[in-house]
Amino acid sequence: MSKVLMKGNEALAEAAMRCGCRFFFGYPITPQTELAAYMAKKMQKNGGTFLQAESEVAAINMVYGAAGAGARVMTSSSSPGISLKQEGISYIAGADLPCLVVNIVRGGPGLGGIQPAQSDYFQATKGGGHGDYHLLVFAPSSVQELADMTSRAFDKADEYRMPAMIMGDGMLGQMMEPVEFKEFADPASLPAKPWATTGTGMKRKKNIINSLYLTPEELENLCVEREKRYDKIRATEYLYEEIDTEDADIIIAAYGTIARVAMSAVQQAREMGIKAGLIRPITLWPFPTEAFAKRAETAKCFLSVEMSMGQMVEDVRLSVNGKKPVYFYGRTGGMVPEQDAIVAEIEKCLKNS
Amino acid sequence: MYEQIIIAGFGGQGVLFAGKILAYMGMDTGKELSWLPSYGPEMRGGTCNCSVIIADTQIGSPIIQRPDALIVMNKPSLEKFADSVRPGGVIVLDSSLIDSKVERDDVTVIYIPAMKIAEQAGAGTLGNMVMAGAYMKARDDMFKVDDLYKSVREHTPAKRAGLAEKNIELIKAGYEFKQC
Incomplete structure (x- = not known):
């Protein structure tokens, strides 16, 4: 096409x-609303279910239910709405269910702007809800990558049985660029989910979707098993792009x-004759630690630029591991x-190191 | 080519749509492009702008710091963006809506009474198309106006083909306008 x-x-x-x-449960909020509106217009025509829930909390719990039944399901919101969904996200992670949560981030905290x-980097990558869990977090930077990462996020969520998140921001959500889509996939052609609660037909043992384990040994074992999966993801699933880093x-x-x-x-x-380069993490969890560790051997310093007061900079520092100075420059509250x-900040950092 | 265009005016003047047809032209001619609107708690009559980049190479920042071209349809936007235009750049200004002159001699300024031209053609809301036409004339070396006509036709639903032709008529009026 x-x-x-x-x-x-x-x-x-x-x-x-x-x-x-084929299932979308959401609640409108700027600057994400066009996503839900588009779903409202098209989902039913594509044979699926669009439902505007009574609240964000209801929406994420509908996602929980549909995911448990093995459906490919998603919800979307923006920062304050994502905060409301955190309890449900923790339950979904605790029940080892795949789904997609989209956060088109706006200024915070509180209702913000x-x-x-x-400024939701910490929330997305360091928990957000309670308990030992992670989300796969994708941070595309163009409309095409947004489309590509959507299908990847669903596939990886299924593969590892865990929730995935796409983090965009108001700019990416509102911006238009040319995009090429893949052909329609038949939901029936997706890999089977033998763990889903689809009815036993009196032929198999019951599948149980649950996140409550009152025996500490059992709960610990589950967390350890999950951590093994996370380790595999940390080692294999990170994505990043490097530009002009060789001699930077x-x-x-x-x-x-x-x-x-x-x-x-x-x-x-x-x-201007300054040897600058860029590492662009495409996955925020797992973080592309290796890319930074490698360049810590050759570069003089690093500068994390964010629309926050400094959040990803902590992961850059952990990756660089004290070998080189890591500076920060950011604007927040909706400023870009x-x-x-x-460029001025680049010059300042180089003078200091 | 790395053409960075800011189109600015009041909400309701078709600022975003003017940007959209230029974006379509970029896409249909195989260029890289981005279209970024200003958004916020805005209302009818408030200021509104969009940033369009059409390029041969990958587009970096979709936010334009120093535009090559400014298409401007109200005074507050002229005051906001006039100084940011690159030396050697172009400013297309609707002189039926803005009574001031640009105080710079390092940019090409096209004064065109776009809204008046549109009104005379019986389509007072299509001043944005006249402005787009005047811009195309200023960028004759970069784009072909026929490509714009083609994109307007292609991306207007068939049942509204009449509207596409009206848009083209006004782009043409802007393109053929001679400044005296």
């Missing part, structure tokens, strides 16, 4: 239906739409770091 011009929010919805998602932000004195770390502003800043710095400001 040829390219079409679409908003990020709509492209994500289209990509989800094309890869077999409606302009783009990345300074390496910018940036993800999502800000990585694109950073990419332009790197080009501008190169034109400007290209010139990033």
